[in-house]
Amino acid sequence: LWSLMNSYQGRDSRSIQRSIVNHVEYTLGLTRFNFKDFNAYQATSYSVRDRLIEQLNDSNEYFNSQNSKRVYYLSLEFLLGRMLQNSLVNIDMEKKYKDALTDIGFKLEEIYEEEVDPALGNGGLGRLAACFLDSMATLDIPAMGYGIRYDYGIFKQQIQDGYQVEQPDYWLAKGNPWEIERPDVAYPVRFGGTFTKSGSGCGVGRWEGGEVVMAIAYDTPVPGFNTYNTNRLRLWRSRPGNEFDLQKFNDGQYDKSIMERQRAEYITSVLYPNDSTWEGKQLRLKQQYFFCCATIQDIIKRFKLNNTNWNDFPKLNQIQLNDTHPAIAAIELLRVLLDVERLPYDQAWMIVTGTFGYTNHTVLPEALEKWSVNMLQSLLPRHMDLIFFINQIFLEEVKRRFPGDGRRLEVVSMIEGWEDKRVRMANVAIVCSHHVNGVAALHTQILKASVFKDFYEIFPDKFLNMTNGVTPRRWLYCCNPGLAQLISDTINNDDDWVTDMRMVEEIAAYADEQGFVDKFKQVKVDCKKQLQHYIEKTQGIHIRLDAMYDVLVKRIHEYKRQLMDILYIIHRYLQILGMNEEQRRNVVPRVVFIGGKAAPGYKDAKGFIKLINSVADRINNDKSINDLIKVVFFKNYCVSNAQIIIPAADLSQHISTAGTEASGTSNMKFTMNGALIIGTMDGANVEIAQEIGKENMFVFGADVHEVDRYRAQTDEYRKGRLDGRLRNAFRAIYEGKFGALNDDIKGYLNRIEAGSDHYCLSLDFASYVEAQERADRTYRDQALWNKMAIIGIAKSGKFSSDRTIQEYCAQIWKITPKRIPNPA
Numbered sequence: 001l002w003s004l005m006n007s008y009q010g011r012d013s014r015s016i017q018r019s020i021v022n023h024v025e026y027t028l029g030l031t032r033f034n035f036k037d038f039n040a041y042q043a044t045s046y047s048v049r050d051r052l053i054e055q056l057n058d059s060n061e062y063f064n065s066q067n068s069k070r071v072y073y074l075s076l077e078f079l080l081g082r083m084l085q086n087s088l089v090n091i092d093m094e095k096k097y098k099d100a101l102t103d104i105g106f107k108l109e110e111i112y113e114e115e116v117d118p119a120l121g122n123g124g125l126g127r128l129a130a131c132f133l134d135s136m137a138t139l140d141i142p143a144m145g146y147g148i149r150y151d152y153g154i155f156k157q158q159i160q161d162g163y164q165v166e167q168p169d170y171w172l173a174k175g176n177p178w179e180i181e182r183p184d185v186a187y188p189v190r191f192g193g194t195f196t197k198s199g200s201g202c203g204v205g206r207w208e209g210g211e212v213v214m215a216i217a218y219d220t221p222v223p224g225f226n227t228y229n230t231n232r233l234r235l236w237r238s239r240p241g242n243e244f245d246l247q248k249f250n251d252g253q254y255d256k257s258i259m260e261r262q263r264a265e266y267i268t269s270v271l272y273p274n275d276s277t278w279e280g281k282q283l284r285l286k287q288q289y290f291f292c293c294a295t296i297q298d299i300i301k302r303f304k305l306n307n308t309n310w311n312d313f314p315k316l317n318q319i320q321l322n323d324t325h326p327a328i329a330a331i332e333l334l335r336v337l338l339d340v341e342r343l344p345y346d347q348a349w350m351i352v353t354g355t356f357g358y359t360n361h362t363v364l365p366e367a368l369e370k371w372s373v374n375m376l377q378s379l380l381p382r383h384m385d386l387i388f389f390i391n392q393i394f395l396e397e398v399k400r401r402f403p404g405d406g407r408r409l410e411v412v413s414m415i416e417g418w419e420d421k422r423v424r425m426a427n428v429a430i431v432c433s434h435h436v437n438g439v440a441a442l443h444t445q446i447l448k449a450s451v452f453k454d455f456y457e458i459f460p461d462k463f464l465n466m467t468n469g470v471t472p473r474r475w476l477y478c479c480n481p482g483l484a485q486l487i488s489d490t491i492n493n494d495d496d497w498v499t500d501m502r503m504v505e506e507i508a509a510y511a512d513e514q515g516f517v518d519k520f521k522q523v524k525v526d527c528k529k530q531l532q533h534y535i536e537k538t539q540g541i542h543i544r545l546d547a548m549y550d551v552l553v554k555r556i557h558e559y560k561r562q563l564m565d566i567l568y569i570i571h572r573y574l575q576i577l578g579m580n581e582e583q584r585r586n587v588v589p590r591v592v593f594i595g596g597k598a599a600p601g602y603k604d605a606k607g608f609i610k611l612i613n614s615v616a617d618r619i620n621n622d623k624s625i626n627d628l629i630k631v632v633f634f635k636n637y638c639v640s641n642a643q644i645i646i647p648a649a650d651l652s653q654h655i656s657t658a659g660t661e662a663s664g665t666s667n668m669k670f671t672m673n674g675a676l677i678i679g680t681m682d683g684a685n686v687e688i689a690q691e692i693g694k695e696n697m698f699v700f701g702a703d704v705h706e707v708d709r710y711r712a713q714t715d716e717y718r719k720g721r722l723d724g725r726l727r728n729a730f731r732a733i734y735e736g737k738f739g740a741l742n743d744d745i746k747g748y749l750n751r752i753e754a755g756s757d758h759y760c761l762s763l764d765f766a767s768y769v770e771a772q773e774r775a776d777r778t779y780r781d782q783a784l785w786n787k788m789a790i791i792g793i794a795k796s797g798k799f800s801s802d803r804t805i806q807e808y809c810a811q812i813w814k815i816t817p818k819r820i821p822n823p824a
């Protein structure tokens with residue numbers, strides 16, 4: 001048996017081929033003599049998964065045997081993107097699989113394209129969770145991700161007649177070779193029912209009745225780069241519980257009771273597509289509690305394998321909350337410690353606050369979660385009871401420390417309102433956590449100075465900054481192999497930089513060296529060709545190669561100001577129309593890409609998409625401007641096509657109103673891939689400017705203070721200062737130059753004209769135009785442009801998520817890497 005147990009998968013070509021072909025025959029049930037690219041993808045993935053499972057099990061065994069401290073990253077979103085290439089790269093077998101497949105008649109690159117893009121997230125927050133998983137595995141941190149296995153990921157975006165149309169993303173339709181279903185790992189989760197309490201204070205009691213659904217685990221292995229360590233992402237799926245509605249069965253209503261059981265499965269059906277406007281949907285609250293409840297049970301079960309002393313719990317378990325979405329987990333842990341484990345309140349509370357950390361991702365008031373007390377009470381009676389209790393204790397403490405400060409009590413209370421009472425989940429999360437962090441320096445400053453000011457004064461040591469990062473494995477090594485190769489060749493150090501991005505700084509020394517610059521230019525051209533091909537294939541649009549590729553891709557939102565970009569394009573178009581031949585020869589040709597999804601209920605954002613498409617229609621069909629501008633609405637922006645467009649960008653736009661974008665993470669990806677940023681002093685742009693130098697970006701716009709002052713003025717004041725070029729762009733739209741647009745978008749523009757300009761389009765427009773002109777001038781000087789781009793890459797090291805995770809480990813989780821011995 002031992003020899004069997006030691007039989008890891010061979011790494012030679014024959015073993016790889018045998019494993020793939022075996023999976024074709026025995027897993028897929030196909031004949032090994034005839035299978036398609038998709039089947040080759042499936043079999044290859046199963047073959048890779050076999051290796052990952054082995055590594056996962058060994059890692060887990062090892063950590064268990066050492067009673068290792070663990071980190072748990074709880075998130076309602078994991079925007080993983082395709083797994084095959086990333087997995088092969090991380091286990092250092094891409095070349096071997098490529099050769100093995102070539103031998104049997106398949107091209108690995110084509111097989112990559114067969115994979116669906118698992119998209120269980122909205123945008124930045126979900127993608128950050130995925131980057132963190134990659135970094136935690138790479139850094140040998142015993143960590144797990146916990147989330148929900150949605151049947152439907154973020155919708156697929158289609159464009160019909162210029163409007164966004166949402167299509168369901170049933171990503172599991174053809175199976176998912178990366179997950180391992182674990183019917184043996186299942187926990188009951190209760191909703192509703194009644195709670196009966198005994199004892200004083202918070203008391204203890206029994207929670208009974210209601211409905212019980214089961215959480216079933218689905219595990220996905222997360223391999224680290226250049227390490228044997230492989231972590232686990234555990235996603236929960238809901239299934240009906242067993243004690244379901246015996247009454248109806250007994251009454252002979254067999255079919256009805258079966259249907260009722262099915263309802264349990266709806267809990268994990270769909271990812272909510274909102275990323276900035278909170279809606280009090282009961283099903284969403286059920287999702288949150290469902291996954292938190294199962295997760296806490298799973299964590300406690302693992303703790304109990306090796307431990308009996310509850311005071312060790314926070315020393316051995318750190319739980320990070322990815323925004324407030326999983327914050328109910330803290331209350332759930334408290335409930336279990338009190339009502340199930342029967343610990344005294346003080347001890348239980350110490351354990352909770354020693355275990356949790358909370359990451360905030362937004363300062364927009366409309367994105368903050370505030371569940372109605374009534375809803376919580378009926379769904380989770382004990383949790384509501386406990387929130388009231390901890391709130392009371394907390395407020396008493398605040399009263400003692402800040403006597404007579406009634407305003408503060410009102411603001412920091414977990415409960416808001418009188419008739420329509422709501423629970424402020426951010427306040428719950430702050431009080432239940434030992435640390436609260438923002439995701440970029442400016443964002444954390446804003447949290448301390450305004451959003452959570454009153455909390456900061458109560459708990460000054462709780463608040464800290466953890467500037468976001470992105471994984472250089474996916475966002476450089478995988479998506480831009482040409483650039484990766486150039487870096488490796490230049491710094492003469494193999495691939496060491498892939499786990500130590502600061503090393504890339506060395507290439508700055510070559511920014512003036514012709515040989516290096518030529519190679520860099522070639523890499524960029526190759527990436528642009530790939531994008532050109534992708535656009536031709538998916539959207540049927542031909543774009544020229546010798547233009548500046550100007551890219552704005554992110555979720556569509558007023559604060560991100562896609563509207564300002566398209567208004568600038570209109571301005572630029574009108575300018576060109578007024579030029580003579582001579583002047584036109586001086587215009588830098590641009591292909592403008594704007595892409596992103598709008599939340600289905602966000603009318604204004606959807607209006608922006610229509611406007612962009614209408615402008616594209618007009619400009620792209622205007623032969624008179626001879627392709628000096630081409631506008632492409634980049635459809636269905638997602639992780640897999642981000643990997644194509646980011647490496648191909650020359651100019652990348654990060655133009656949010658100062659003080660609104662918590663961090664941004666694609667700004668980091670674009671910089672690593674040699675695009676120049678045009679951007680405001682917002683989010684992580686500020687730190688990117690610090691690292692690479694302001695002179696290597698096109699910075700513009702009001703800073704946070706100027707925004708505050710502008711907003712404090714009257715509509716009259718703002719109306720009187722409306723930017724003239726902006727007004728001309730509005731006129732062109734009203735006159736119908738871009739077709740008949742609906743009244744909503746016109747109304748929106750009218751309001752800006754009337755001085756209602758919350759996102760400061762008029763305030764920033766002049767300096768935006770000026771920055772765009774600077775970008776043009778710089779682009780005409782290709783030597784300068786490339787030099788700036790190279791310095792950007794060289795100095796982007798800070799923005800590796802490895803650095804971010806190291807900071808979380810040192811300052812919040814107090815955990816050190818645990819390198820597992822390599823079996824080979």
Ligand code: 26Y
Pocket residue numbers: 122123124125126128274275276277278279361362367368369439468661662663664665683
């Ligand atoms: C409550 C619900 C409506 C909701 C759902 C998703 C609210 C917010 C979100 C997602 C927010 C998000 O993606 N935030 C982004 O997080 C990134 C990672 O920290 C930041 O870089 C980015 O600035 C921020 O907008």
